[in-house]
Amino acid sequence: MASVTIESLDGSGSFEAYRADPEGKPRGAIVVIQEVFGVNTGIRAKCDYWASKGYLTLAPDLFWRIEPGIELDPDVPEEMQRGLDLFGRFDQDKGIADIEATIREARDLAGSRKVGVTGYCLGGRLAYMTAARTDADVSVGYYAVGIDNLLGEKHGIANPLMLHIAGDDGFVPKDVQAKMHEGLDDHPKVTLHVYSGEDHGFATEMGKRRSEAAAQLADSRTEAFFAEHIG
Template sequence: MSTLTIDALDETGSFSAYVARPEGTPRAAIIVIQEIFGVNDGIRQKCEDFAQEGYLAIAPDLFWRLEPGIELDADVPEQFQQALDLFGKFDQDKGIADIESTIQVARAELGGGKVGAVGFCLGGRLAYMTAARTDIDASVAYYAVGIDGLLDEKHAIAKPLMLHIPVADHFVPPEVQAKMHEGLDGHPKVTLFDYPGEDHGFAAELGKRRSEEAAQLADKRTAEFFAANLG
């Protein structure tokens, strides 16, 4: 298992990141942004999949200030509750700063070149924030939460952003999805895809939440998006 140690921008410490490297020279880098369950087996598998596609993939441990190295299972009720508690305590602005430092490390590893981000759940929200607040080259958000509260940042999105929206997401009700479409459908850099009948977590690599056909469709769209925007 390959890891990196990354210094926090505010110099309060450092955190680990899981790294998957492709064979040969990477075509670009992708920051894989965790769910509320930490950098677990599913997130590591996402990294390995991107490495197979030729990308340097890095998943920073964004919960390091709360519980470094924590890994939780969405299918275990007690661990799901623990994950929700961590989400409630998590400082999202510091999370974006940690993603920013990860972007810098990725660019240094590449010797320049493009860096993308992909996030899931909380990570989807952070991917949207990354698109609005950093110089990331392309971002993808799966089942992002609370985007209706971030629409005032949409004008800062200058690079391509794709959102995968499960229509039956029990964490993102229909009125929030409607606000997402109302606010973002006309944005020249943003693409939204709806997945009717699908629930939160449908593209998880592992566990009961995965919905195979929809997951494959979303991942195909993501692969094509990164190929077009990262090279």
């Protein structure tokens, strides 16, 4: 399994990122941001997919400060609970710094080409924060949690951001979705897509949560968005 070691920006250590390379010269780079289940088989499959589309792709191990190499299966109740516990222990500000370090690494590895990010669940929230706090060229978040608490940062979003919202998300209630629309619908850089009747995790690569039609629609929109803004 290919990986790259990345030094943290604060000098506190280093972490691994799964690496997937395209055939030939990369058209750009993509950073895939994990769910609360670590860089597991599904996240690595996301990376392999983007590499097949011509992008150099990295997925950083964001839980390395807690425990390196965590891989969980959300279909196993005990592992789902562990993921939720890890979410509570995770330092999101340091996570964003690690994503920024990964963006820099990806940009270097891709020959200074543009870098996009895409994240899921916790990673969707971090994709929003990445759009607001870093120089990522384009960002996409799937079923991002707690965005209503981050709307005060929307002025920092300078590059395109797309958010895929599950209409019946058990972790993102209707009132939170309403606040997202109220705060972001008129933002010139933000695009929201709602998938009615879908629940959290609908675009996972494997497992019980996947909803095939909605996943394919969301991923096709993401692919077009990256093609437009990365190349």
